[in-house]
Amino acid sequence: MEILSSNNVKVKTWQKYHIKKHRDKDNKFLIEGEHLIQEALKVNCVEVILIRKGVNTKFDHSQIIMVSDEVMRKLSKNVSLVDVIAVCHKIKYQQNKEERVIFLDDVQDPGNVGTIIRSAHSFGFDCVYLSKASADMYNEKTIRSTQGALFHIRIETLDILDKIVALKAEGCIVYATALTNAVGLSSIDKTSDSVALVFGNEGVGVSKEVIQLCDQSVFVEMSTFESLNVGIAAGICMYEFRK
Amino acid sequence: MEILSSNNVKVKTWQKYHIKKHRDKDNKFLIEGEHLIQEALKVNCVEVILIRKGVNTKFDHSQIIMVSDEVMRKLSKNVSLVDVIAVCHKIKYQQNKEERVIFLDDVQDPGNVGTIIRSAHSFGFDCVYLSKASADMYNEKTIRSTQGALFHIRIETLDILDKIVALKAEGCIVYATALTNAVGLSSIDKTSDSVALVFGNEGVGVSKEVIQLCDQSVFVEMSTFESLNVGIAAGICMYEFRK
Structure with a gap:
């Protein structure tokens, strides 16, 4: 099968998925790109694969x-012409374990959310x-920055206050990253089985x-009183709490 | 003084500074933006400040x-209208100490270079x-990602092979980040006064x-065999080697 006209009704529908409202509705x-599609195929969420005519990809x-x-x-969304795009169903995660949890409280840059x-x-x-005001996990930039990790780790948008209360009730120790009234990352006890950052x-x-x-x-110790990108701070904390 | 026409000859010259060739020539x-300009003023590299008419900034x-x-x-280069832009001379760094050095070997994304x-x-x-094929330090995205740090830490584009040889001759211990034949970051002795990553x-x-x-x-230990963004890997290594 082939579609050559960009006025095709399916193309018009798919194009709307650049906008969150339409992604959520459908x-x-x-x-975009072979690597992400290969990762998506592993979890069976690919509906249609669109290949540019003349490109030899299987x-x-x-x-x-x-x-x-x-x-x-x-x-x-790419400036250069891409060879392959897939339309996917939103991911249904199998895994329900929540012993080691990351919370993002209104992290707005899709690149930061994806990298984290x-x-x-x-x-x-x-x-x-x-949190609901964080960048959407299905934003094109978020997905690109995850390098496909979003297909393998459970991600959910929810009320993080409620979830923190629920996790604490189950014995999870929850650390906020902040600069005031905080303990240095290297001094924190990291032996708890259940932890959230x-x-x-x-x-x-x-x-x-x-x-x-x-x-x-908890704060990330620095040499000069400067700031870190949130993706970097998160990477450092996660490394220190790695399993 | 004011300039209202975008055909003004000065404006045409300044606009060329979006391109590396013209930045290097002149x-x-x-x-862009008040924060970066305040940082640039501290090191006296601001030549002209352009303020959008009607904006109340001093x-x-x-x-x-x-x-x-x-x-x-x-x-x-911003999609939304900005209030203030400065034309700067390239930075003349005062500091010549090179006991703790970061090398970027063809890191191509300006956001990664800036964050690092x-x-x-x-x-x-x-x-x-x-290295010469790394993103330019004066690229607009690099500068934005540095959040002004480029005015305070010496940055230079050079032949990194030559520089590594020279630093080693002075007793500096040079670590490459790599996945094969590498030692875990947490096992590395970090007490040397002079180190390069x-x-x-x-x-x-x-x-x-x-x-x-x-x-x-040296490699950053991970739980699953996955990859890290280079900015994140660099952040983690630098944290571990912090002074």
């Missing part, structure tokens, strides 16, 4: 459509919970009400 | 020009040396010839 999202999938450069340009998801997977965390917004950090709920605030 | 670059500088929205849009510069400053490194390209890592020159390869 429970679908787009991914995928083991029942729904493959060849498309024109024009269609590819309409569906892609990638690090969380690498350092053996079970899930990443996003909260990282905050790029401008204002973790919100006061979240900090008050947490067991302890 | 030894100048552009920065700077202590002899060369201030009010400009139209049209001029601002032409000079800015920011972390290097925060963790007390003396300088960041960029080398981080590599996003796709291929540190080049073989650089690895061969280094004293030891």
